[in-house]
Amino acid sequence: MMRTVIFDMDGVIVDTEPVHRYAYFRHFEELGITVTNAEYATFTGRSTKNVYQHLKNQHGLADEVPALVLGKRAFFNRAFDEKPDLELLDGVRALIEDLHQHGLELLLASSASHSTINRVMRRFELGPYFSHLLSGEDFPRSKPDPAIFAHAAALATAPPSECLVIEDSANGVTAAKGAGLYCIGYNSPHSPLQDLSHANLVVAHFRELTAARIAAIEAD
Template identity: 85%
Template sequence: MVRTVIFDMDGVIVDTEPVHRYAYFQHFEELGIGVSDAEYATFTGRSTKNVYQHLKDKHSLAHEVGELVLAKREFFNLAFDEKPDLELLDGVRRLIEDLHQHNLELILASSASQSTIDRVMRRFVLGPYFSHLVSGEDFPRSKPDPAIFAHAASLAQSSQAECVVIEDSANGVTAAKAAGLYCIGYNSIHSPLQDLSHADLVVTHFQELTAARIAALETGALEAS
């Protein structure tokens, strides 16, 4: 029986991807570097710090990674605060409320920075539903490294076998499975080019999920790889 649901944020709870994309490409232009759509797709599920470490190494950028992260964050914060049509993904608030009403614990484990997580929690008043908010910026390696999900599961009130992850990215699903967790892949139109075939269950809309269905999932006692 499932007692804890670990949510990714971007592409699962809210579609901040267009805001991130705008901020990234504004910054790429400022830095004078080229990033293709195919390369950008590989950044999905990775922390901003990890992305800029990759770009610093690839393009021999003189800036420190911390400086690059802060510069991109300024672009993001301005765009986030000015975007009036930013909404939760269809059906996710109903699912969160349903899970909460049925006493399932909710944990957020996102590659986003803590400041971005806090912005989303405040804007949509989601904080009271989650027992823990875990940011990828606190880990040296991003998804597909399993550390963030292993840590989230360690914070849960339930056992690892009673936890499930909801993810929309190939990197996120890989990370969840490597942490030994059951993973629901959310095949979102907002997260293109993502192979979710290695998830235990794939859904295309949150209407397919209820607290009762998730609680009844047979997760088994998985072993981390």
């Protein structure tokens, strides 16, 4: 049975992807670089730091990675605070509350920065439901590297065999499986071009999940 659920954030709990996309492309324009839609799709599930290290290497950007991250973050923060229609994804609050009410431990393991994670937690008052909030900026490599999920499982009260991950990106599913964890792929309409076929289970809506169903899952 499962006793701990590790959530990704972007594309799973809240759709900040349009805000990220806006911020990235405004910053790309400012930097004078061209990024195709296909290349941008490969950034899903990767930390901002990792993305800018890749872009610095590829485009020979003069600024150091921390400065590039801050430049993009400035665009993101303004857009996030000004976007009135930013909402949790349909059904996810009910699932979080159901899991919490039935005693399952919840952790967050997101490639987003601590700043973005904290903004989401404050705006939607989700902090009390989660025992740990992990940010990809604390790890040298992004998903699909499994380090963030391996660390989340190490922090959990349950053993790894009783932890599962909910992810919406191919990189995230690969990271979860690489950490030896059961993974539910969420086929989010906000995360296009993602191959989730290597997840243990794929769902199209959070209505398909309940605390009872998740608790009853047996690890492969």
